[in-house]
Amino acid sequence: MTKDKKNKPSKELPLGFVDRQEKELLVRDFIISNIKKVMIKYGFQYLETPSFEYTDSIGKFLPDKDRPDEGVFSFQDEKKWLSLRYDLTAPLARYVAKNYLEIPKPFKRYQLGTVWRNEKPGPGRFREFLQFDADFVGTKSLQADAELCVMISEILENCGLNKKEYIIKISSRKITEEIFKKIKLDGIEQKLTALRALDKIDRLGWSEVKKLLGEGRKDKSGDYTKGANLSSKNIDFIEKELKNKSSETEDLKEILKIFSDYNFNNFEIDPSVIRGLEYYTGPIFEVSLNFDVKNNKGQVIQFGSIGGGGRYDNLVNNFGNYDAPATGISIGLDRLVYALLQKKEFKVKQSKPIVICIFDKNLMKEYISLQTVLRSADISAEIYPGEGKLKKQMEYANKIKSPAVILYGENEIKTGKPTLRNLVSGEEKSIAIKELANEIKKII
RNA sequence: GCAGCAGUAGCUCAGCUGGUUAGAGCACUAGUUUGUGGAACUAGGGGUCGGUGGUUCGAAUCCACCCUGCUGUACCA
Numbered sequence: 001m002t003k004d005k006k007n008k009p010s011k012e013l014p015l016g017f018v019d020r021q022e023k024e025l026l027v028r029d030f031i032i033s034n035i036k037k038v039m040i041k042y043g044f045q046y047l048e049t050p051s052f053e054y055t056d057s058i059g060k061f062l063p064d065k066d067r068p069d070e071g072v073f074s075f076q077d078e079k080k081w082l083s084l085r086y087d088l089t090a091p092l093a094r095y096v097a098k099n100y101l102e103i104p105k106p107f108k109r110y111q112l113g114t115v116w117r118n119e120k121p122g123p124g125r126f127r128e129f130l131q132f133d134a135d136f137v138g139t140k141s142l143q144a145d146a147e148l149c150v151m152i153s154e155i156l157e158n159c160g161l162n163k164k165e166y167i168i169k170i171s172s173r174k175i176t177e178e179i180f181k182k183i184k185l186d187g188i189e190q191k192l193t194a195l196r197a198l199d200k201i202d203r204l205g206w207s208e209v210k211k212l213l214g215e216g217r218k219d220k221s222g223d224y225t226k227g228a229n230l231s232s233k234n235i236d237f238i239e240k241e242l243k244n245k246s247s248e249t250e251d252l253k254e255i256l257k258i259f260s261d262y263n264f265n266n267f268e269i270d271p272s273v274i275r276g277l278e279y280y281t282g283p284i285f286e287v288s289l290n291f292d293v294k295n296n297k298g299q300v301i302q303f304g305s306i307g308g309g310g311r312y313d314n315l316v317n318n319f320g321n322y323d324a325p326a327t328g329i330s331i332g333l334d335r336l337v338y339a340l341l342q343k344k345e346f347k348v349k350q351s352k353p354i355v356i357c358i359f360d361k362n363l364m365k366e367y368i369s370l371q372t373v374l375r376s377a378d379i380s381a382e383i384y385p386g387e388g389k390l391k392k393q394m395e396y397a398n399k400i401k402s403p404a405v406i407l408y409g410e411n412e413i414k415t416g417k418p419t420l421r422n423l424v425s426g427e428e429k430s431i432a433i434k435e436l437a438n439e440i441k442k443i444i
Numbered sequence: 445g446c447a448g449c450a451g452u453a454g455c456u457c458a459g460c461u462g463g464u465u466a467g468a469g470c471a472c473u474a475g476u477u478u479g480u481g482g483a484a485c486u487a488g489g490g491g492u493c494g495g496u497g498g499u500u501c502g503a504a505u506c507c508a509c510c511c512u513g514c515u516g517u518a519c520c521a
Contacts, residue, residue, distance in 0.1 A: 012512085058521090071520060086521080119520055120445090196519090221447040221516050279521080359479070394481035402481095409479060423481070 016119075016127030026348045027337045028130065032112060034158040035132055042151050044110040044134055049091040051114065055081035057319075058090045073116050084116040088133035089315070089328055096137050096326075097319030105324075106138040112333075126334060132307075135328030137316065142251060145283045145311060146258035148329045152287055152307070153266055159336070160346060161289075163266045170285045171273040173310075174249040179241045183234045193228035198242070201272035202288075203304075210235050242271045251283050275308050284310030285329065293339050306339065307331035353380040354440060355397040357390055359409030366408060370418065370433070377437035379444070397423060403444045406436075 013019070020028075039046070055074055074083040085091050088111045096107060115131050134151065136144035149168045156166050176195060185191055197212035204212075211217035213235045216227040230238075252269060259267065273286045286308035293303040309329030316324035340346050354374060356367050367383045374381035384393045390407075397405045407419040407428075417430045422443055431439050 015512090090521090117520070120518090122515090217517095219447080219517050221449095223447040223517050225446095225518065357480085390479050391477080391481075396481085398481040405480085407479070411479080419479095421480070426480095426482090428480090 014127075016121035018126055018128075022350070024334075024337050024341065026350055027340055027346075028333055030348050031155075031159050031333060031336060031340075032132075035110075035112070035155055038151060038155050038158065039110045039134065042108075042147070044108045047092075047095065047109045047111050048113065049085075049088070049095055049111070051084055051116075052082045053085055053091055053094065055083040057094045058083055058085055071118050073118055085113075086117050087115055088113055088131055088330060089135070089312070092133070092135055092137070092328070093315045093326075094319060096316050096324055097322060100322045100324070106136050106144070108134075108136055110134040129335075130333040131330050132333055133328060133330040135326055137326040138324045139327075140313070140325045142254045142283065143258055145285075145327045146255045146262065146264075148309065148327065149259070149267060149285055150262050150264050152329055152331065153264065155331075156287070159340065160343070161340075165291055166266070166287060166289050168267040168285055168287055169270040169273045170252065170255065170267055170283060171269065171271050172249045172252050172283045173280050174251060174282065175242070175271050176274070178249070179238055182241075183230075183237055185230070185234070190228050190230075193226075194230065194238075195274050197228060198238075198272055199274035202270070206239060210239070213238065255283060273308075275310060279312045279315050280310040281313045282311035283327070284308070287329075287331065289339055291339075291343070293342060303335075303339065306335045351380045351444060352401050352403060353382040354404050354406060354444075355393065355400075355402045356381065356383045356406045356408070357393045357397075358384050358387075359390070359407075363408070363413070366413075370406060370408065370436070373433060374437060374440065377441075379437060379440055404440065 055072070058072070072083045072086050074081055076082075092109065092111070096103065111133050113131060113133075114128060116128050118127060121127055134148065136148070149170065153166075153168060157163075176198065180186070180191060180194070185194065194213055197209050200212065201209050208217055212225065212227045213230050214227050214232065215229065216225055218224050256269075259265065270286075273284055275284050275286060286305045288305045289303065307330050309327070311325070311327040313325035316322060316326060356370055358364075358367065364383075371381050371383055384396065386392075386396070394405065402423055404423055405421050407421060412418050412430070415430070417432050418436065419428050420431050420436065420439060421428045424443075429439070
C-alpha cells in the first residue's frame with residue numbers, strides 16, 4: 001500500500017452517477033416484470049435502440065456551439081458528433097423514419113433503456129437513469145392517448161400503488177393556445193416564459209405564478225427569476241380561464257368519454273400540466289404521486305412527477321417525408337423505485353443462500369455434494385467462499401442475512417446427519433441428507 | 445447557471461472566542477470462546493480536520509480564493 005494519496009485514482013463518482021445496490025435493483029426488476037406483463041397484454045412490441053445516436057438525430061434544436069453539450073453528453077467521432085440519448089422518444093422517431101415501409105401502421109412499441117442527461121441531479125434524480133417508454137405511432141385516434149393512461153395506471157397498481165397514491169393529470173396544449181390567442185400573446189419568448197410559469201402552479205401556487213407571469217419572483221433563497229411581463233389584466237384573465245373552463249377543448253372531451261367507457265376515473269384535468277415545450281401538439285399527461293417523498297435526511301422534498309407524455313404529431317416528420325402522428329408516455333423507473341422504497345409496507349422477497357460451513361478442507365467433496373443436493377432442489381446454497389474459523393463463517397452468514405447454515409464436521413460425519421442451524425431462531429436440528437432440502441424449504 | 449447552508453475516521457457527529465501527541469458512538473480487525481452469528485468485555489487499526497494561499501511564535505479553529513455536497517431556483521429540447 002502506498003501512502004501517497006495524491007497519486008491514487010479517485011474513488012468518487014462523477015456528479016449525478018450512482019452505484020445501485022441490490023435492494024433497489026430488486027424493486028426495479030419487480031417493476032420491470034410488471035411492465036412487461038402489461039405490455040404483452042396490451043399488445044406492444046419490444047424494441048431496443050442503441051445508447052448513442054448522431055447528435056443531429058436526437059435534437060434538431062441544439063444550439064450551434066462548438067460542442068453540443070446543452071443537456072446531453074456528446075463526443076466527436078471522425079468529425080461527426082455522437083450523443084448519448086436523453087430520452088427514448090427521439091430514437092423511436094428515428095427508428096420509425098428509417099423503417100417506415102416495413103413496420104405495421106399504426107406501430108405500437110415499448111422500450112426499456114438507460115438515458116443520460118447533463119443536468120443538475122437531485123434526490124431520485126440522476127444523470128443516468130432507466131426509462132420506460134410506450135408509444136403509438138401512425139394514429140391520430142385519441143383512443144391511443146386514453147389507453148396509454150389506462151395502461152400506466154394498471155402498471156402502477158400492479159406495482160402496489162393504490163388509487164389514492166397516484167393520479168394521472170391530463171391537459172391539452174390547445175387550452176393554453178386558445179387563451180394566448182384571446183389575449184393576443186404571440187411573442188415566442190413571452191409565450192414560453194408564460195408556459196413555464198403555468199407549469200409551476202401545483203408547486204408554487206397561483207400567487208407565486210402570477211408574479212412569474214408579471215415582473216418576476218424572488219424565491220426562498222433570495223434568487224430572482226424574471227417574469228413574462230404580462231399586464232395584470234391579462235394575468236387575471238388567464239387565471240380565470242384556467243380555473244373555470246379547463247375541460248373545454250374538443251380533444252379532452254373525447255378522451256374523457258373514452259375514459260368513462262374504460263371505467264377509468266383515476267385522473268384529473270389540470271391545465272397547469274405543460275411538460276416540455278417544443279414537440280407536444282395535443283393532449284399531455286403527467287403521472288404524479290400523492291404521498292410525501294423524503295430525502296435521506298428525512299426532509300420532505302419537491303419530488304415532481306414520475307413520468308408523463310403526450311401527443312407529438314410532427315416528430316417523425318422531422319426525419320423525412322413520412323407523416324406519422326404519434327402519442328407516447330414514459331416513466332422514470334429510478335424515481336419510481338425511490339418512491340416505492342419509502343413505502344414502509346413495500347418489500348420484495350429475495351432469497352439468500354444457505355451457507356455450508358467448512359470444518360475441514362479434506363471434507364470438501366462432502367460439502368460439494370451437500371451443495372449439489374440443495375441446488376438441485378432449487379435452493380440457493382453456497383459453501384463458505386473463504387477461509388477461517390467457524391465463528392468467522394457464522395458472522396459472514398449473519399451479515400449476508402442467510403436463513404440458515406449447515407454444519408457438517410467430525411460429530412456429524414459419524415452419524416451422517418448434518419446439523420441445520422436456523423439463523424433467525426437459533427434452533428439447531430440434526431437432519432438426514434435426503435430430508436435436508438424439505439426441511440430448509442420450511443424455513444425459507 | 446443563480447442563491448443560501450455545509451464539508452473533521454467507512455458512517456453520524458463533538459471540538460471552533462487560535463495553544464501540548466485531534467475525540468466519541470457505530471462500523472472494522474483480533475482476542476475472551478482454535479465446533480457456533482446477532483449480546484457483553486478487552487485490545488487494536490484507521491484522519492496531511494475538503495484543497496490552496498494568507499494572518500500569526502502557533503490554525504481543524506481567523507481571512508481570501510477554489511473544489512465538493514445539500515436545499516431552493518432556473519433550464520430539461
